[in-house]
Amino acid sequence: MSELLNRVVWSALATRQSAFSQGTALARRFDPGVSPFASAKDNSDEALAALEDLFQTGDDRAFLLQAENILLPGNLVAEKTALGVLMIEKTAIVPPSRHAGIQPLSVEDVPEMVALAELTQPGPFTDRTPELGTFFGVRLDGRLAAMGGTRLNLSGYREISGLCTHPDFQGRGLASALTLHVAARIRADGDTPFLHAYADNHGAIGLYRKLGFEIWNEVNVAVVRRRT
Template sequence: MDTLLSRVVWSALTSRQHRFSRGGNLALKFDPDVSPFAASKDNSPEALAALADLMSPKDPPVYLLQADEIALPSSLKVEMTALGVLMTEQTSQPKAIPKAPIVPLQQRDIAEMVSLADLTKPGPFTKRTPELGQFYGVRLDGRLAAMAGTRLNLDGFTEISGICTHPDFRGRGLASDLSIWVASKIRKRGDTPFLHAYADNDGAIALYRKLGFEIWSEVNVAVVRRLEGSAD
């Protein structure tokens, strides 16, 4: 468990989500149209050089996410760093009747999903992110009021992600209902649900604890890009 979750992006790209991967034996990234995440196998000079080789200066930045310390070659520039937490479900919640109907989101809902993610910033989300897993939503007054789904998928673990509620519909418990709903789907197929939050987001962490999640580890987040004219 420790090894898989310490470099969770690497674990996903070398197991169940390998079909989305670009790279080789030492470093991998998701197809950038699907997700901006990338990872190296370890912090060896060879792996870090391979990570840099996945990018060109013209590419958009990539996101690194891991419990292990993030080390970078000189050819990569850091645009942002943050501390997060990885939380795993320790106590499952009963699947109560949701306060509003929860429906599977489909291809026709993509534009609304991207719009909601752009507004609420639950994390990187593109029009192809839903290819990583099933998303569910709540519609109120003919609008997508809230959603949540699955993103990183590795042996034995599936991540709940994209949890967000439109500001017009907050305070109704929709995020809790959706999180419980998605977690129940994950458990049904035999996986342990996990999720991420920024370490300073006390409200989100408190909510997830109420839903039965506990912090497994702090995680490091970095947004990096390749420098012009660099070579390792």
């Protein structure tokens, strides 16, 4: 387990999501139009040099996300860094039936999904991010009130991501219901659900604990670009 989760981005790009991958056997990144994440295979000089080669000069940036320490070659610089946690589902909880209004989202819903993500900032989200997995939403008063789905997909594990609720509809348990719904779908496919949170987001971590998740390990996050 730890080998796959130490570098979840690499594990996804090297296995189930290789169709979205750009790079080599030493470093890969998602098609930037789909997701901004990248990863070296390890911290060897050769892998870090291959990671550097994935970046173009100018406004090209990518997110690194891994449990191992983030090391960068000389021509890459971290604009932002943060500490997060990777949480794995330990206790399966049955989704509440009172939120039967959860429905799959489709390509027709993408503009609303992007607008909701831009408003609430659940993490990197583009108009092609839904290609990475299945997303679900709740509509109230004719509007997309909340959504959540899957992003990183690796052997035996699938990440719950994009969870967000419009401010007008917060406090109704929509994010919790969506988390449990997506987790149940992941389990039904034979995988283990996991998710990420920033280490200082104690409210989110506490909520995810109540939903059956426990911290597996801290993870390092960096937004990286090539030096000019």
